[in-house]
Amino acid sequence: MLITGIKSRPVYDELTPMASGLIHLAAGQGSGGKALVRLLRAMTPEQLAATTVLYSTESFTGQNYLIDLQQFKVRDLAVFPTNADAVSGLDAYLATAKMGTRLYLTGSEGFIGTSMQVATSYGMNRDEVLREHAGSFVRRVWCAHCGHYSENVTHRIFECPGCELNLIVRDHYSGRLAAFQGVKADSEVPGEMPENEELDT
């Protein structure tokens, strides 16, 4: 039942300043702060002055890089208490963004994925966005049966808060839904559960 070797999972980049950018928008979450710091250090003063940083302090692993980020002379640093707020903030920034904007995303897969949904809705191309994964590989999972999205899933089998079925997380990722697929774990013989395991977190 379980299908291994994840061909549909995004391949991530490393954040480095994109020379072609006139305006830089860098959005990060939790451990992603470390990649943001590295990105900002690599920027010229001109690039820094054209950079807006969005940072969410929500973190699965408890990492917070806010103090380090505050050391840089960027145009603007906006801080959000949750990842969902930061994604809404990104939406608001992109609504007024101009040609030549370059986007940098870093943090959990769920944060990068939901941010990519926003970027895609504004027609940003893949060559205008860099994505660097940070922290644990907790997964965002879509329940195929009730449509519920679960954040920060760490185990192969978990109970869906939407429909209370035990779901098995398949190694198949949808960029459009920004989520992995969860299906009923004991679908063939009710009660006969596959072995649980920690995901590659």
Added chain:
Amino acid sequence: MTAISESAAFKTDETYTPEGKYQFRNSPEGVRRLPFPFPDDDYMYSMNLEPHVPAGNGALRAAFDIDEHYVSECTHRAQMLSDMPGVHYLALPHMLEAQWDLLELIFESYARDFPEHFTLTKNGNEWRWQNRLLGIDDSFTFGDPSTLPMDPMEYATRQAQGEFVVLEEKDNTLVIGAGMTTQRADYSLKFNLGMSFFEFHGPVPKLHEMGILDRALKFLLRMKPGHPVRRVNWSLTVNPRLETSVETLPEWAPDRATVNGENAGEKVYLRIELQPLHRLPRSNAIVFPVRTYLVSLAELVEYAPDWAKRIHRALASLDPELVDYKGFHRYHEAAVEWLSRHDDGAPLATGYPWAPEGIQPGGN
């Protein structure tokens, strides 16, 4: 002989659901016209793409085949769409041009290949479509969606047998832009929509490593309108159930545990997929149709004994990874055991049945 023989009338009372008690069976002619997908005793993936030109008098005679199950499948599709709206039919907003392309391709093909059942009359962009099998006589303006009761793709594919997935060409790959998939085999359209060629093939074992996907994509990107290609694929399923999506897995997966060496002949169905791919002229999209045929192992034994022997050998020697991926590890052994009673080990012809010298159904 025509593609649908005179004796095999269209069945209107068939069902593909447990609620409808699976009232489904094939006529002898219906079995012997199938695009049987096992050219050899050993099965492994191959690209197996060939020009989609008419071949023989069976399922490969028409551009888009219809058979004795046409009416009941259209009824089933309507039922599935109304049971689960937004799950089986989806189209990204920019796919409208490809939708009209597809409507034109299906209607022109049906009218050309089955003039006794379908008529398409064009007066400029004013089109009249008559589908006598479903009792439809509609006029609309080609290119103007307001003249149809629903999306052009939904309108056309509600009157067509098989699934239709439309792929748009983008950044040198093919991306799923729309689908009518009320018969899909263990995947989710909602989940896969927007995925690229390599992404939606992600869960299929071995393909990537064998380099088949790279070659297939290169081949497909070179496709030109008017030069369709086809391939066949297959799986096994329990009961004649067409709708086996990921969304409804809890409803149908338990059936897999009901098969044993005694009932496998009646319970286990070979699910043949005929996939005739076309490049669409205006949108440059590619339509990937999956025309699904269901036939029980018992029907194969009765009406196509050589095909039953062939599938016995192909299943017995099948790579365990494919058994697992195709989802029948639980009843693989039972099916092979049941089939072994109907295989005398005689040598069989090599090649698809529609090829010269290819394997014929046998018997009769």
